[in-house]
Amino acid sequence: MPIKTLEVIRKRLEERPAELRKLRESGQKVVGWTGYNVPEEIIYALGFIPIRIAIGGDDRLVEVGGRYASSKNCVFIREIVGVFSENEDPYIQQTDILAFDATCLQNFRAAEVIEYYFKKDVIVLGVPRNFYWEEGKEYFGKEADEFARLLEERAGVALDLAKLGESVALYNDIRKTLKSIYTFQAAKDNVISWVEVFDLIQAGDLLDKKEYLSLLHETLAELRALQHNPIIEVDGSEGRIFISGSLIPRGDRKLISIITSVGGRIVGDDIWTGILPHLDLEIKEISPAGVALGYLNRTPHAALPYLDLESDRRLKKLHELLGEFKAQGVIYHTLRYCDPFTFKAKETKDVLAKSDIPVLEIHTEYAGSDYEALRTRLEAFVEMIKIKAESAAEVIV
């Protein structure tokens, strides 16, 4: 049975660019942000409209962006640059200010390229590589203060801590609700798919935050009405797939559509356009630094190097999510020249192999030329984990 609120959300997304245009005409400003540790609550609390710049899947824009950056940048970054070059995306067109962070150094370079060639007003938040050191956290707190100051200048108002508190409460509620909804997609006899939840999460990048929260509550209510007690358990030979690795932004559905077309059921992810950024974000202090530290203390993004394998929280979280969603195999997705994830591909495979978890690395870009090659590999992988699951079930019987 279709979830009615999802239809409402799709319609609201169609209407959103025109709505943003009107809001800008009435004097509001839109901050387009991209990165992995941008404290969006600060942007929102200052009265800006935050939208996330996460666009992919268009090989032509990758080509265009590469002319300004280089062919050696990851396809996501190249597409972002290409999008600004063409300025035809209805959301990009509405951005007044851009906020980038330096978690990924290629993201940092993209900020420079966009600032240089397209004369955009760009604010950059520095992010420590030694993020787990106290000194690194202190540095990041100061960077967050500076980030807030630069936004205040553009907003023409000082940051009101009461408003920041309200913003944090709103975002906390969004995160909590998303987490609840996410459970339904992985459940037995699920009434919502992972793909639908994935789209739902990404809708939050663009919609008005209060309206989005309201729509999430409605979605959750619908789900609860349809499935009173979602239980996550393995049901026969579904081929339960977990997606890890490089981000999959809006517009890029190649991998996802192939997995589902070959009979795989996606039940979880730890990608940065999926559920992961919404997990474990605890803000202990209502201040720019306090909010920013909440972000930094989450499961770290792979672009932030961590030098001890045994205590790596990214890998621990991956294991935790695999267990929680009862995944039977991992598709480790790496985008062309996405070093944060490609450099860890073999290591991740080796680590998961110790837990007897099958992994397939898919290294791809936005071109469609590898579609059939990917389909063959993914079909074989899904078939393999189904057979493995069936064998395991027979042994248990």
Added chain:
Amino acid sequence: MVKTDLYEYPPELREEFEATEAIQFRDGSSATAADVWHFMTEIAPKRYPFAYTQKKYAGVRLSRDIHLPSAIKNHYLLLTMNDRITRSRENGAPVIFVQGGQSVDPYYAAGGIALRPASVGLWARGRHEGLGLNEEVVRQHKQKEKAYHAISFEACQTAGYENIQEGGLPIDMVAPFTCLRCSDISYGVEAHRHGPNKAVKLMNIDYPMRHQADKTWAVEYFAQNLRRLTSEIGKLAGREVTDADLSKEIRLHNEGRRLAIETAELWWSADLPPTNGVDRRSLYQMGGMEVHGDPSASLTVLRESHAYIKERVNKGIKAEGVVDKPIRLFVCGSCVFPNDFRIEEAGAIIVGQDNHWSDISTLVEEDGDPYQNLAHAILSYPYEQSVEVRAAWTIEQLKKSRADGVLFLYQWGCNTQSAIARMLCDTIKRDTGIPTMIIEQHEGGSEQSEQLLNRVNAFIEML
């Protein structure tokens, strides 16, 4: 390989060479010019025949400017890398892998030896004796392949993984700066965590970005990184590192930096190039005092060379193999450069590079807190600034060096230098009208590809 295939220094040069100065090492020992001559003519051809190749365009071949003593001494220091570093390490000096294009004052202040990727490669190379050129190239490629397998085939910089994790090279610590110069480096450091060598300590010296030198908190954070670094190296070396140790090292390294700047200005002022491109690069880089793994040795050779360059410039002596009025190329980009031998054959010469020169030409304030001073200087490297600031500095170097054209080269897989290439070149062209060209270099064999060199030669022809 039979000896007749190898280059030989002319015996008649011996007397002149042996009258030149000794190389003074950091541990107080020295190598007289006679020692150097003996090694370079009797020992090294047997141990390292690849370096004596007669192959005209081989990147590793010895400079043929045999009347420039520093050229021979530089090769001596490079070919004795294994002997010297192994001995120093056995005597208690920890060896640390660092980034290229960064200053190494704190590493030496703490009693360590800092080796950049190329120097680590030289040390590893020195452990394999008797190889001809092709054998050496194959060895290197086989070794690098191990890193690609363990990390990623898209890696450019692998933080010495192939030698440290898979080659048994006894590096004690991997602790480079994480600057924008290379985005692979910090992931390369991280990759060591899954390698078999668990003894190697890992640390990233976290380089803040975006107007970093103007931010007090960024300078403070980087200074804290440097303090942690010296403390960790000090533990390995079994000593406590004081502020005075760092101040002393900064003064020493400033001497090298000043001397390199003076040498460069002298070189650039000459009507006729006083050295070929290979020797010019070696001279400038000696100012960074890190390429040989012994700052004192680099400094003594640089001091002596400076006098020779001065004499050549004053007397209007031109280096052998360089045309009278060569096209002057300035190279920007990542840690690669075009083949000097081919460039010179085409009637041009490389007069400077932004890589390395950015840190070598950045002096450190000597009064006050040495960590703060060093942090501020390092965060001021022109190479690491915004494109407009970096371009302004590059243009200054273009003017000083009287460059006719700019080549921006980056290695395949280099994400951050490739991404700034067009911006930098566009800014240089906008502000000076100097022609620029961007080239991506793939790892090759002993020589660079015809495709790359054809493009460079066409650029030279156009200029």
